[in-house]
Amino acid sequence: MSADATPARIIEAAGPIFAAKGFEAATVREICHEAGVNLAAVNYHFGSKEGLYVATVRQAHPNRLEQRFVPDQPAGATPSQRLRGFVWAMISRLLELKAAEWQWRLLFREITDPTPICRELLQEHFRAGFGALLAIIDDVVDPELPLHRRHQIALSIVGQCVYYRSATNIIPMIVGEDELAAHYKAEMLTDHITGFSLAALGLGPPVGSAPGSNHRETCPERRSDP
Template sequence: MLQANEHDETKQRLLDAAGEAFAAKGYHRATIREICSRAGANVASVNYHFGGKKGLYKALLEHCHQESLRRHPPGSLQAQAGPEEALRVFVRSMLDRNLGEGRPTWLSRLMARELSDPSPALENVARASILPNVDRLAAIVARIMDLPGDSPLARRCALSVVGQCLHFCRSKPVIEIVCPGVTYDSQGLDEITNHIVRFSLAALRGLAQEGTA
């Protein structure tokens, strides 16, 4: 029987190998045999540790998301001086999670594949890992706009903020060509954060005024 540290090491090797394989070929084309070969593990180890290919893929997505949150937490709404600062913390955290150091090089390719060709694991991961962060951001937006916490408008606006963050992350190679002044070092990420926050606050306040006019 594997000792605890051997057990954890094998699981981590399988997750790392699965990330490379799924990013390169997608969920449907990547094989358990290939993943185990990359990991230097027995083919039966996937069933032992994860219950099969679907379980491995689900665990991989959850692991990546939770690890990024651990490295760059979005901040507690209650810990901030106000909703504007909470928005700034959330935006910078999201940029850091998608662009920061320590992020696997294959993760962007994996997520791009997952969104264009969803696997059976996407819904569970979205509900368990992504939905709580959307809820947190929607609550921040609702406070800025002076709307009820369950406002559909606040939720749509929260997704618009997320869209800006993802655009700067996913379109980095193009942005560096069409907008040479944008950089992605620490100072550059500060400037991107400031832009997204200023743009979003102006839009949110404008929409709030329209609603009360």
């Protein structure tokens, strides 16, 4: 039986548990019970609990997460459409995190509460996703805009998306459960964030006007930074 070999079964059981509880709170006993293996199997095959964690994260990384941030786009898509595609891929994945595969949750936990082991893995992954967003931005901003300004624009867009996940616990306290259920689905948030960001970039109408009313085009110039 090499298909359900013990080390693979342990990793399969450890993934969701590590993802749900974190490294410290997860117990070897629960993992082994879930995997249906003996308690001593973890230390036999992986040396220690830490060794199991490294093996689990290492397997979670490349298999499923490589280009999830970069959805397939039609060839002739406009920058606005590509930006919306990026935001939607990010938002939908973040909001469905609870139901998502454990690989994603484990990676997300590594972001907010990092284990020193996995720096290179994360660096490679997030640089790829961030680069895809930068490529979109580069097409719509002044080519002479400094790199750090373009980075900040990208971070503003990513920040809006991520906030709906990292603040899952306080957003209902602020807007209420009813409004949350009615107006905070993935597609609506994508509309808002895309519209907000396109307006900031001068590619769309400003937010803040009620639907149906006409808005004047003001302030076409830029401001000089200090």
